[in-house]
Amino acid sequence: MTKxxxxxxxxxxDAVAKVTGKAKYTDDFFEREMLVGKILRSPYAHARVKxxxxxxxxxxxxxxxxxxxKDVPQNRFATAxxxxxxxxxxxxxxxxxxxxxxxxxxxxEIAAVAAVDELTAEQALKLIDVEYEVLEPVLTPEAALTEGxxxxxxxxxxxxxxxKGYEIGDIEETFKKADYxxxxxxxxxxxxxCQLENHISYSYIDGDGRIVIVSSTQIPHICRRIVxxxxxxxxxRVRVIKPYVGGGFxxxxxxxxxxxxxxxxxxxxxxxxxxELSREECMIATRTRHAFKYIFKTAVSKEGKLLGTQVTAIxxxxxxxxxxxxxxxxxxxxxxxxxxxxxxxxxxxxVYTNLPVAGAMRAYGVPQIKFALESHVENIARKLNMNPIExxxxxxxGAGYVDPITGNKVLSCxxxxxVKRGKELINWEExxxxxxxxxxxxxxxxxxxxxxYASGTYPAGQEIAGARIVLNQDGSVQLQIGATEIGQxxxxxxxxxxxxxLGIPLDMVHVISTQDTDISPFDxxxxxxxxxxxTGMAVKKAALEVKEKVLDFVLGMTGIPKEALDIAxxxxxxxxxxxxxxxxxxxAMQSYYDTAFASPITSDTSNNARxxxxxxxxxxxEVEVDIKTGKVEVLEIFNxxxxxxxxxxxxxxxxxxxxxxxxxxxxxxxxxxxxEKTGEPLNNNLLDYKLPTIMDTPQIGVDFVxxxxxxxxFGCKSLGEPPTITPAPAIRNAVLDATGVAxxxxxxxxxxxxxxxxxxxxx
Amino acid sequence: MTKKIAFEVNxxxxxxxxxxxxxxxxxxxxRLHYTGVKKGCAVGECGACTVLIDGTPTxxxxxxxxxxxxxxxxxxxxxxxxxxxxxxxxxxxxxGAIQCGFCTPGFVLTATAMVESGKKYSREEIKRELxxxxxxxxxxxxxxxxxxxxxxx
Numbered sequence: 082m083t084k085x086x087x088x089x090x091x092x093x094x095d096a097v098a099k100v101t102g103k104a105k106y107t108d109d110f111f112e113r114e115m116l117v118g119k120i121l122r123s124p125y126a127h128a129r130v131k132x133x134x135x136x137x138x139x140x141x142x143x144x145x146x147x148x149x150x151k152d153v154p155q156n157r158f159a160t161a162x163x164x165x166x167x168x169x170x171x172x173x174x175x176x177x178x179x180x181x182x183x184x185x186x187x188x189x190e191i192a193a194v195a196a197v198d199e200l201t202a203e204q205a206l207k208l209i210d211v212e213y214e215v216l217e218p219v220l221t222p223e224a225a226l227t228e229g230x231x232x233x234x235x236x237x238x239x240x241x242x243x244x245k246g247y248e249i250g251d252i253e254e255t256f257k258k259a260d261y262x263x264x265x266x267x268x269x270x271x272x273x274x275c276q277l278e279n280h281i282s283y284s285y286i287d288g289d290g291r292i293v294i295v296s297s298t299q300i301p302h303i304c305r306r307i308v309x310x311x312x313x314x315x316x317x318r319v320r321v322i323k324p325y326v327g328g329g330f331x332x333x334x335x336x337x338x339x340x341x342x343x344x345x346x347x348x349x350x351x352x353x354x355x356x357e358l359s360r361e362e363c364m365i366a367t368r369t370r371h372a373f374k375y376i377f378k379t380a381v382s383k384e385g386k387l388l389g390t391q392v393t394a395i396x397x398x399x400x401x402x403x404x405x406x407x408x409x410x411x412x413x414x415x416x417x418x419x420x421x422x423x424x425x426x427x428x429x430x431x432v433y434t435n436l437p438v439a440g441a442m443r444a445y446g447v448p449q450i451k452f453a454l455e456s457h458v459e460n461i462a463r464k465l466n467m468n469p470i471e472x473x474x475x476x477x478x479g480a481g482y483v484d485p486i487t488g489n490k491v492l493s494c495x496x497x498x499x500v501k502r503g504k505e506l507i508n509w510e511e512x513x514x515x516x517x518x519x520x521x522x523x524x525x526x527x528x529x530x531x532x533x534y535a536s537g538t539y540p541a542g543q544e545i546a547g548a549r550i551v552l553n554q555d556g557s558v559q560l561q562i563g564a565t566e567i568g569q570x571x572x573x574x575x576x577x578x579x580x581x582x583l584g585i586p587l588d589m590v591h592v593i594s595t596q597d598t599d600i601s602p603f604d605x606x607x608x609x610x611x612x613x614x615x616t617g618m619a620v621k622k623a624a625l626e627v628k629e630k631v632l633d634f635v636l637g638m639t640g641i642p643k644e645a646l647d648i649a650x651x652x653x654x655x656x657x658x659x660x661x662x663x664x665x666x667x668x669a670m671q672s673y674y675d676t677a678f679a680s681p682i683t684s685d686t687s688n689n690a691r692x693x694x695x696x697x698x699x700x701x702x703e704v705e706v707d708i709k710t711g712k713v714e715v716l717e718i719f720n721x722x723x724x725x726x727x728x729x730x731x732x733x734x735x736x737x738x739x740x741x742x743x744x745x746x747x748x749x750x751x752x753x754x755x756x757e758k759t760g761e762p763l764n765n766n767l768l769d770y771k772l773p774t775i776m777d778t779p780q781i782g783v784d785f786v787x788x789x790x791x792x793x794x795f796g797c798k799s800l801g802e803p804p805t806i807t808p809a810p811a812i813r814n815a816v817l818d819a820t821g822v823a824x825x826x827x828x829x830x831x832x833x834x835x836x837x838x839x840x841x842x843x844x
Numbered sequence: 845m846t847k848k849i850a851f852e853v854n855x856x857x858x859x860x861x862x863x864x865x866x867x868x869x870x871x872x873x874x875r876l877h878y879t880g881v882k883k884g885c886a887v888g889e890c891g892a893c894t895v896l897i898d899g900t901p902t903x904x905x906x907x908x909x910x911x912x913x914x915x916x917x918x919x920x921x922x923x924x925x926x927x928x929x930x931x932x933x934x935x936x937x938x939x940g941a942i943q944c945g946f947c948t949p950g951f952v953l954t955a956t957a958m959v960e961s962g963k964k965y966s967r968e969e970i971k972r973e974l975x976x977x978x979x980x981x982x983x984x985x986x987x988x989x990x991x992x993x994x995x996x997x
Contacts, residue, residue: 090940092937092938092940093940093942095942095945096936096937096940096942097929097937098945099942099945099948100920100929100933100936100937100942100945100948100952101880101920101921101923101924101929101933102878102879102880102881102919102920102921102949103880104945105879106879106882106946108873108879108883109879111877274980275978275980276944276946276980277882277884277890277892277944277946277947277978277979277980277981278882278884278944278946279883279884325944325945326944327882327884327944327945327946328943328944328946328980328981330980359886360884360885360886360887360889360890567944568943568944568945568946568981569943570943731940732940734940734985734986735940735943735981735982735985735986738982738983738984738985738986739943739980739981739982739983740983741983742980742982742983742984743980743983766885766887766889767884767885767889767890767978768887768889772978772980773983774975774978775971775974775975775977775979775984775987775988776971776972776975778983778984778985780985781983781985
């Protein structure tokens with residue numbers, strides 16, 4: 082029997098490159114006479130540029146170009162990393178230009194400099210004289226929605242990017258027949274991705290007059306299109322190269338640098354220009370996670386059935402639309418497969434404010450809505466005096482659910498088993514008894530929260546992926562994909578899938594990790610937890626096609642019918658007896674050099690997936706609350722996931738660890754702060770922004786309920802984003818369990834917790 | 845005004861003229877092309893640029909190049925010997941402690957100093973030693989395991 086590769090704890094294919102410092106990231110390439118680019122950012126949250134004088138900056142020795150909005154194309158473009166829509170109505174809001182004459186947040190891009198070194202570039206920025214007409218800043222969604230509020234974008238009347246919602250069933254009817262109606266309000270904060278590698282790109286014009294951009298991006302093919310649009314040039318004149326990426330989490334699913342970087346190299350006749358953001362810039366001038374306000378009003382029967390829910394949401398997208406409108410829709414869609422509401426009315430409004438731009442961040446709107454919904458469900462269960470776990474279980478939809486809006490069908494669902502295992506892992510029953518009547522100032526509590534999520538974006542977005550495989554003379558293969566490795570391990574799982582489908586060992590699969598839009602197959606990139614599931618389909622298809630071609634060739638060589646052949650351990654074998662006929666390398670050599678029949682074997686495939694598998698899972702958390710200081714410590718935390726078949730358990734655990742850690746920060750410490758009057762950022766650095774350190778992170782428990790998803794390659798479903806969804810509500814519910822205080826906002830940091838405990842009379 | 849300094853990088857002698865304001869990170873990365881030294885914040889917050897200076901883990905982004913005069917510097921490029929991964933590197937690879945890889949060189953170097961110290965560390969002490977390094981991918985779980993494994997005899 083051939084060695085299984087899928088499902089094994091294989092070592093990631095880039096581990097050695099990364100542990101030896103050989104893996105090259107964008108800043109690790111050198112070009113002769115590369116210039117340094119710097120951006121002049123607005124000190125005001127809302128202002129119009131009345132006058133801008135760059136003459137002194139241009140005159141500074143070493144400055145090669147100074148650009149303002151007057152010097153660069155002013156084509157409006159959208160930055161969100163979505164597949165292009167042929168239907169103009171389905172495109173993202175095009176509200177940006179390269180550089181602007183109207184500042185919409187503190188940090189907006191007013192001018193740019195390319196100079197021989199960093200110091201000269203910094204000096205040149207200081208020599209640019211800008212006369213601003215300072216406008217009233219609009220710093221909260223409420224202010225933005227007030228009648229007569231200043232317009233942030235001249236052509237957007239109410240500062241509303243989008244207010245598209247939906248109604249399923251008859252919500253009013255469920256309120257009428259309900260025994261109880263519960264209403265709660267919740268609020269989440271603005272947080273930031275904090276991937277370790279800041280945004281960076283460099284650009285030059287090559288010998289053919291084409292613009293080459295090397296960028297730390299999750300979406301090279303989309304980047305090429307958007308740069309083409311922004312510059313108003315044919316897309317084929319742009320080439321984007323993506324080397325190793327030091328994390329993204331969605332912040333690099335957006336075009337933050339590349340269009341400006343291309344304009345900079347054009348301004349210096351194609352000389353290379355590097356554009357690298359500082360950490361402080363990266364935290365305010367790339368993307369953040371949307372802060373949401375939610376009101377849930379829910380109809381419940383006395384038997385504890387959730388009948389209907391009316392969801393009102395306000396999303397703060399900041400200065401530009403980016404992904405804003407789509408994130409509200411994602412939130413509204415992805416919670417539906419979990420609980421069997423007969424009716425749902427979802428009414429979101431996504432609002433511009435004069436704050437940094439919110440965009441995609443791990444789980445795309447779902448951590449916000451699930452914090453609200455799972456806190457709300459917990460409140461309801463407690464008010465009904467029902468066991469919160471049993472209350473949830475009573476309302477699970479389970480497999481067979483067909484979403485009335487998307488048409489997506491739940492074909493595999495392990496939520497029941499996830500809850501069962503999580504409960505056992507944390508020793509729920511025993512601890513519940515132990516913590517029953519706690520007095521004193523140190524109290525412990527247990528909480529849990531469930532989620533559903535999708536695998537990709539279909540049908541909201543197109544799900545196309547490409548893979549190319551080339552069989553070498555020695556029987557090894559190169560695998561090229563357009564999907565991007567950004568740390569999550571996609572290159573490794575694609576290599577495993579190829580090895581498994583082809584019948585060769587993993588070390589005979591050479592993954593080309595770099596994406597180059599001139600060379601790599603088309604794929605939209607790393608987002609929506611789509612790659613293992615969506616790109617995996619293309620990889621499997623390509624590998625099976627190579628296998629078919631190999632067996633065809635062997636048929637030509639030997640006369641043995643294809644049906645009788647197989648490949649295992651890099652040998653051509655008889656399928657039934659497993660007897661070796663010849664090494665794969667022998668067939669491969671013939672395919673290259675046979676004087677009559679040579680025809681080297683390759684496959685170049687695309688897969689347009691029109692399915693979307695729902696993944697499920699749960700977080701169980703135990704906390705200890707120090708009521709006197711407001712400090713919440715997570716003692717134990719377990720995430721149990723139904724992500725279908727796990728392709729690589731070691732990598733999968735890593736995804737869960739990182740996601741849970743991010744979720745703990747979201748629950749307890751992380752929040753970007755701004756001056757309430759001016760909109761200036763207050764903590765855009767890694768010291769004052771409370772990212773969990775190793776000291777803040779508890780041991781994280783992980784388990785998988787491996788269902789088999791029939792639509793997924795080898796039975797898999799999404800895993801990248803889901804782990805970050807439920808830690809926050811589980812921790813919030815554990816704090817409620819410990820103290821009786823129902824928090825409705827995150828982060829539950831010591832100050833907020835202390836205030837609430839005082840208000841509740843606990844101190 | 846420049847200053848001439850001489851130091852060793854991974855056992856190799858280097859002599860060069862540096863600006864008084866140049867950091868060791870800039871010299872290692874942009875002049876000597878030791879690109880395994882990563883820049884995550886440039887102000888000593890994240891630990892990605894950690895190198896060993898006379899055996900001590902140090903943020904090279906807030907260490908002036910002129911101070912390196914006469915010192916022995918070790919970067920990630922100098923950890924593997926004769927193409928053989930060190931014990932720490934092997935542990936990181938085997939335990940799956942690597943994701944995006946950007947924080948990895950810094951963690952590996954601090955762990956290397958811990959192993960070379962010959963001291964014993966409890967799990968809490970390991971965490972404290974590593975607390976100058978930020979990682980957003982791994983939740984630190986497998987990094988702790990890898991370092992524990994490296995410290996086993």
